[in-house]
Amino acid sequence: MDWLTAENLIALATALLGVLVSTGAVWYERRVPHQRRIGYRVQLDTTIGNASASGAVTGRPGAAVRRGFFNATPALRDATLVLLRIENDGAMSIGADHYTDGDDHGLTVEFEHRRVQAVVVTAPDHPRLLSHFTDSWVGPAEGDAAIQLPKVPLNRGAHYKLLVLLTGGPIGDPVSVDGNIAEGHVHVNHSTTPDDKPPVFSRVARTVTVVLTVCVVALAAIIVREQTPPPIGCARGTLTVTGSTAFAPVVRELAKKYEKDCPGSTVNVTAHGSTAGIRELEASGAKPAKGSPAVVALSDGRKPSGYPQLRESMVAVSLYTLVLNDGIPVESLTLDEIRRLYRGEIKDWNELVPSLHQPVRLISRDANSGTREVFQRRVLGRNELANSSLNCESIDDPASTVVRCELDSTEQVLAAVAKLPGAIGYTELRSGSDLKGLHRVAIDGRRPVVEEIGESPYPYREIEYAYTWGQPPADSLTSSFLNYLIRGSGQDVVLTHGHLPCSTPKGLRICGDG
Template identity: 60%
Template sequence: MEWITAENVIALGTALLGVLVSVGVVWLDRFSPQRKRLGYRVQLNTPLHREENQDREVMTVREGEVVGMAPPANGSTLVLLRIENDRDLDISSDDYGASTEPHGLRITFGDRTVQGVVATVPAGWVSVRDDLERAPKLGRSGSAVLVPKVALDRGQYFKLLVQLSGGVADRDVKVDGSLQGGAIRRNRSTTPDEKAARFSPTSRAVTVVLTLCVIALAAIIVRERTPPPIGCATGTLTVTGSTAFAPVVREVKKQYEKDCAGATIILDPHGSTSGIRALADAGAGAEQGKGSPAVIALSDGRKPGGFPQLRESTVAVSLFALVLNDDIPVDNLTLDQIRRVYRGEITNWSQLVPGVDRPVLLISRDANSGTREVFQRRVLERNEPANSSLDCVNVDDTESKVIRCELDSTDRVLTTVAKLPGAIGYADLRSVGGHPGLHKVAIDGREPVLEKMSGPGYPYREIEYAYTWGAPPADSLTSSFLGYLTRGRGQDVIGTQGHLPCATPKGLKICGDG
């Protein structure tokens, strides 16, 4: 079976181990008999220093009563012990074993002599205090403190302040005794009065096992090469067409070549119409025996008529914007005003903005531009006027109503509009940012904002289409890259580049409406 590999077996075994450990812990917590446990911990271990002529006693307080201890001698040590019930089951005086009869516990401090001992009990725990005072009472014998059989309910504790003849290491503090149905264990926390740590050895073991499981699985994941989202293919592919969409394709190309070793994507944008023609020429050559062309043409809007062999796929929704030189204080134009400007009926901005005496300069794209084709179809609903200027400032055609020039790139259009007072042009929305000296113009009060795009709305927008010569073979680089662009990770890149992917719910509706 194909799935039985060393990596899969390790991963499955690790996962099962984690499940079994978790189930075992649940069984222990829910169904196994709980054990009682008496815990103890050293909270203070400090030497005492008696100054010369000092005869005062060391004092402590219990329930508001001052209890005396022997005056400290140089070399004496105070040790504070906390004895606690750190499980959910109550401990009764009958639970103590017979090993330390008649007392319940025997606490020793190595070879140090116990000079005094005082018990402190939190206010309100009368039964604990009574057990400490009931015979046989709390006492001392040589190097040992003898503790009565004290009943402790869940969460209860008492403390012992012990004065020793000399210094003692924490490790030398020993508690002897036994507990029926339970155990006596040392706790390591030294903090004063909160509950004992609940991170039991079982919990620590479970944590270690599950951590190792996670590390093992992570190692397998890192070792495994993440498969591409859609099957990779090798070879060389040319992507041509839209210059407005070229920055997006450039990023998708980088990501695809990173995911799919052995693939080379050549980006050759010359405008939407030019790209369609290049694809058609490559397809015609393929029909003459040269094989299926490894070419994809991207177009701002649907292809022109006359290319029935081309097969289209929707990619994204792109927004475009009118841009105006900052010298003209206009932030909004109606569709009627825009059309009058481009028909040559408005030749000076003073006709729209009194006091602004600037000739209208139309900075346009060449005939191969998809951005221009979208502008004509979606905004003007007619072709732009003829080219009348080579330098975008002086009229070369004296019969023209308006000064209009054509440039071969979006960047040149934006640079020229920003430089010439009175200039107006258009570009894809993503390219407009970062060009000082110009500003976007709303159309009929609607601004080019991707997040607000829905229904009819803002008119200067278009669907980006990808065209191939017929249906490319399923195992070809053309088919693989097309799928990557329209359905795979390329859609994520499209979103980050300021376009609306057609694969998203909103994009699907707009792209479906055409």
């Protein structure tokens, strides 16, 4: 399911949101108004009072300059005029029988804090509506706070207006219309006042436009992001780097650096040993999938035979060292002494240090370890003894004469050597430099020094190889990361960890010699 990416999910969700909003707007416009509705709104609420006898403006909100009748009538000193529009803004006609209050009136208009003095009903666009305001409708009594309106039939869009003269309160006090409509309701609607400029689009149209615009912008941003190439030399995707635990510290630091330099990439490091990494790569490549899998296996030394599909690249020359518990005051061992120790011929350190009585404990790596394979091939010249201990402290095999245990990683070996008296083990050079409780041991008086590689006969060294399943595509994350590791800025990280990159002039010569 290659399409199931974060970008595609966002695009799909955005498109669905746009469709749902559009569909919802159409449904709202077509479905919701299909009921009987009477809407009302105040189109004018202004003062005709609140002025001094001389006509000077008082400065209060709603103040007015009065002349003539308004100025000569004391009762109108606090008068206001309200223009109220009442209309059928639903999708169905309203007849007189649809008013269900039960009395002779259909609607009631209430003016909070104000008293009605006079009212005029107008219907310039629908003059026949005025015939329903018969002589039997006497209107409000002077001083009432409400007007009861007759049951006026209203076709769709029909309306009439009330111009009401009020006293006793300021402008802006609430005006409400109440009444019961069969299968409908009365509500406040909205429109522009005479001084307002009408909007080009309705509220629903504006909402739909904004939402769809956001959707389009989001989709465009995703498309632009997809079409924007990564930085030169970078690639996007997910890569797994497995294999050597000795080289794992280098790869972990490189992975973080690559992810920072190349946004959109993820490099997972799962080190379980060189041989285990080769097998994992083989299993990934054998799966029925197109192309080379996004897996790189790092190996201390060349891969075992029997993996013809794997392609190798030389990465660096790695140095390894023996490490010894600090309780053993030995700084150098001869090659012969090391071989005798690992053949089980030296069982106690007093054979090398007469004043010290401490059993020898051989802390080794498991069979998947490239570090162990290099140690056996370049130092011992043979395989190690069989495993004789599960806890690295005591012998479990009665036929064995020396403690030898196997651990899964370089970190476990270092921790065990530092903890157990008389313990000796081996590790990649830089990994054995920071832990307390142990020290590095020279071989025949020679110590592992990166600057002396190729000049010193120090035997415990090997080339680090990177393996892929066949030739990965040039634009793949696998190729990009390998180039970053072997020839790119990753060389600085390799050097920092005590390895000599094969791409340097000196490393090129040594790696070429094998």
